[in-house]
Amino acid sequence: MRSPSASCSSACHGPDKHKADLRLDQARSAARVIVPGKPEESELYKRLVTPDTEERMPKGKPALPAEELEILRAWIASGASWPEDLGHWAYRPVAEALIPHPRDSAWIRNPIDAFVLSRLEAAGLEPQREADAHTLLRRLSLDLTGLPPAPEDARAFDADRAVERLLCSPHFGERWALPWLDLARYADTNGYEKDARRSNWAWRDWVIDALNADMPFDRFTIEQLAGDLLPAASVSQRIATGFQRNSLVNQEGGTDPEEFRFAAVVDRTNTAASVWLGSTLGCAQCHNHKYDPFTQRDYYRMLAFFDQSADTGNAVEPVLAVPSAEMERRRSELEKRIKEWEQQPAPPPAFDPVEGWEIAGPYTGDVPAQPEWRPETGHERGAVRPITEQQASWIWQRRFRVERPQRVALSLGADDELRVAFDGNVVYEATQWDPVLKDAHRVVLELAPGDHRLELRVRNGGGPGGLYFDCAPDGELEAARAELAALAADIPTTMVMQERSERRTTHVHVKGAFLQLGEEVAPDTPACLPPMDPAWPKNRLGLALWLVDPRNPLVARVQVNRVWEQLFGRGLVATAEDFGTRGGAPTHPELLDWLANEFVRERWSLKQLLRTIVGSATSAMRGGSSSTPRTRCSRAPRADACRRSSCATTRSRSPACSTRASAGRASSPRNPTASGRRSTATTVGRSRRAASACGAACTRSGGAPRPTPASCSSTRRAARSAARAVRAATRRCRRWRS
Numbered sequence: 001m002r003s004p005s006a007s008c009s010s011a012c013h014g015p016d017k018h019k020a021d022l023r024l025d026q027a028r029s030a031a032r033v034i035v036p037g038k039p040e041e042s043e044l045y046k047r048l049v050t051p052d053t054e055e056r057m058p059k060g061k062p063a064l065p066a067e068e069l070e071i072l073r074a075w076i077a078s079g080a081s082w083p084e085d086l087g088h089w090a091y092r093p094v095a096e097a098l099i100p101h102p103r104d105s106a107w108i109r110n111p112i113d114a115f116v117l118s119r120l121e122a123a124g125l126e127p128q129r130e131a132d133a134h135t136l137l138r139r140l141s142l143d144l145t146g147l148p149p150a151p152e153d154a155r156a157f158d159a160d161r162a163v164e165r166l167l168c169s170p171h172f173g174e175r176w177a178l179p180w181l182d183l184a185r186y187a188d189t190n191g192y193e194k195d196a197r198r199s200n201w202a203w204r205d206w207v208i209d210a211l212n213a214d215m216p217f218d219r220f221t222i223e224q225l226a227g228d229l230l231p232a233a234s235v236s237q238r239i240a241t242g243f244q245r246n247s248l249v250n251q252e253g254g255t256d257p258e259e260f261r262f263a264a265v266v267d268r269t270n271t272a273a274s275v276w277l278g279s280t281l282g283c284a285q286c287h288n289h290k291y292d293p294f295t296q297r298d299y300y301r302m303l304a305f306f307d308q309s310a311d312t313g314n315a316v317e318p319v320l321a322v323p324s325a326e327m328e329r330r331r332s333e334l335e336k337r338i339k340e341w342e343q344q345p346a347p348p349p350a351f352d353p354v355e356g357w358e359i360a361g362p363y364t365g366d367v368p369a370q371p372e373w374r375p376e377t378g379h380e381r382g383a384v385r386p387i388t389e390q391q392a393s394w395i396w397q398r399r400f401r402v403e404r405p406q407r408v409a410l411s412l413g414a415d416d417e418l419r420v421a422f423d424g425n426v427v428y429e430a431t432q433w434d435p436v437l438k439d440a441h442r443v444v445l446e447l448a449p450g451d452h453r454l455e456l457r458v459r460n461g462g463g464p465g466g467l468y469f470d471c472a473p474d475g476e477l478e479a480a481r482a483e484l485a486a487l488a489a490d491i492p493t494t495m496v497m498q499e500r501s502e503r504r505t506t507h508v509h510v511k512g513a514f515l516q517l518g519e520e521v522a523p524d525t526p527a528c529l530p531p532m533d534p535a536w537p538k539n540r541l542g543l544a545l546w547l548v549d550p551r552n553p554l555v556a557r558v559q560v561n562r563v564w565e566q567l568f569g570r571g572l573v574a575t576a577e578d579f580g581t582r583g584g585a586p587t588h589p590e591l592l593d594w595l596a597n598e599f600v601r602e603r604w605s606l607k608q609l610l611r612t613i614v615g616s617a618t619s620a621m622r623g624g625s626s627s628t629p630r631t632r633c634s635r636a637p638r639a640d641a642c643r644r645s646s647c648a649t650t651r652s653r654s655p656a657c658s659t660r661a662s663a664g665r666a667s668s669p670r671n672p673t674a675s676g677r678r679s680t681a682t683t684v685g686r687s688r689r690a691a692s693a694c695g696a697a698c699t700r701s702g703g704a705p706r707p708t709p710a711s712c713s714s715t716r717r718a719a720r721s722a723a724r725a726v727r728a729a730t731r732r733c734r735r736w737r738s
């Protein structure tokens with residue numbers, strides 16, 4: 001049974017408050033009000049059942065349900081034996097469950113069935129028949145890939161082959177990434193007032209690829225929590241840390257970055273506790289947890305692991321460049337070519353950019369056909385040729401000869417108008433104002449052997465002006481540098497974690513307020529759970545190693561329960577996000593522990609766990625209408641108990657993304673693209689406010705259907721039907737609101 005404090009007295013006689021110096025979660029203190037073997041003489045029981053409302057406990061609240069009172073009375077009558085540790089079941093080590101041996105062994109396919117059938121026989125029930133082949137194939141396909149089976153798959157159905165084929169499908173990662181993206185709070189926008197777009201899709205793709213590759217869950221955990229802290233961390237491992245960057249970013253002006261940095265760290269702490277520990281640790285942010293054995297100090301020791309990140313509360317940095325394979329190939333090629341050119345001695349220029357020039361002007365009117373040329377002297381390379389006259393034109397010319405074909409790059413800067421003529425032909429002209437800087441204008445000339453003439457004409461409209469001129473013997477080097485710079489600007493980025501160079505001091509925050517600092521704390525794990533190995537670092541890497549340590553009683557249980565929930569619609573623990581004392585108790589505790597141990601023994605393989613579950617006879621009998629339990633039992637009063645005993649559930653609704661992808665597959669060919677940036681069409685409306693996690697997975701699952709001529713009529717009929725359904729739902733909503 002639970003501790004008495006869990007159901008009736010945690011607010012008054014628990015670890016946080018203990019009125020009258022009485023704690024009902026400790027055997028020595030509770031012995032004052034309990035007489036073993038004699039419930040009617042026990043003050044605890046008498047104060048709970050007395051009809052006197054002034055004396056009855058809990059004071060000022062309704063009396064406890066008769067079922068709980070009977071459990072308490074039976075416990076006291078049996079001797080009120082207290083275990084050495086009255087800890088909650090979820091915080092005890094995962095037990096090595098003994099596989100039962102029920103009578104009807106012919107129905108059993110694997111140990112899961114033995115646990116379920118043993119429970120059914122104890123309740124006087126028997127399992128229902130196996131579903132037909134068509135139902136099984138559709139169920140397997142939707143469970144493992146989120147898509148309905150193709151017609152050709154149904155013609156030659158073999159359950160074992162179907163499972164292996166579906167586990168190897170690229171859509172497997174897309175389907176199983178969806179619940180993980182939801183847990184991670186994935187969104188394509190920053191949230192808050194501006195809700196600006198962010199780039200974190202590379203992490204989404206990493207999750208899908210990791211699931212398709214059946215990355216062990218312990219490594220899956222370590223890379224997402226501390227991939228950047230691994231020795232010689234790869235780009236992929238750094239991308240994995242984007243899990244923690246899904247917190248909100250406030251870019252509104254006038255906000256305090258530290259306030260929202262603290263909010264992001266709180267969010268990461270709460271998310272890690274919920275995702276891996278299945279715990280409501282966030283309840284201890286302001287005070288000790290009212291029901292679970294987490295203190296406020298435990299909370300901030302856990303928060304200290306995440307408090308050393310370099311990100312702020314008002315910017316998406318730090319980010320990591322994630323070029324595509326083609327971008328990376330082109331970048332490497334350009335860098336190699338530039339390095340080779342820079343190491344070679346520069347060839348002599350086609351002409352001297354300083355000596356040998358002639359100048360004419362200034363001309364305030366039209367430039368004469370035969371300008372009066374004079375040699376230009378006193379100019380240094382790299383300096384600007386000044387122009388002081390306003391509303392005047394100047395002309396420079398240079399005659400030269402080349403012996404071999406070559407290219408020359410001209411670097412120009414002029415104020416206000418510029419015209420470049422080569423061999424009497426105008427090759428470049430600019431009329432807008434630009435600063436007189438290097439490379440403000442660039443012109444590449446192809447020089448053939450022979451004599452040539454270059455003319456530069458500049459007109460200054462007003463104010464001081466000038467001309468900058470230089471040339472390089474080969475324009476390819478500069479062109480390669482310009483292409484490399486443009487390529488670098490186009491490479492997408494993704495948000496990642498990065499540790500600060502200077503360590504930040506972490507404090508308990510009084511009442512959870514970010515400005516009210518209490519005692520200083522060091523990174524550590526909750527005291528109610530097994531301690532960290534002293535050899536592990538006190539950072540996010542150490543935390544990740546502690547989470548996937550087989551001694552941790554929660555992580556494996558929480559993960560296998562989530563997988564069970566995805567397949568059956570209800571977990572062995574109904575409250576998948578809360579394994580604490582206020583959450584649901586496991587319907588099959590031995591089965592839960594066996595699955596957790598098996599998960600770890602199979603090297604944390606998700607695909608192997610799924611093989612085990614979907615290969616069971618228990619999985620084969622899933623399905624049926626909501627009015628027909630999958631076990632032969634009486635009607636409404638026992639139907640729910642029957643479903644819990646058999647791990648059964650009624651038909652469940654398909655997730656929105658699976659419904660959309662199923663419609664796309666059934667109606668027309670689908671876009672096979674399964675990664676990368678999302679298109680503009682699918683991006684519209686997909687913000688943090690609009691369930692962007694679902695939108696991301698929909699995009700990965702095939703994007704918008706593209707009807708072919710053969711399917712246009714059926715697609716239009718389906719669209720009209722959907723529109724009618726939307727209008728009907730809208731009318732119902734309006735009636736409800738009124």
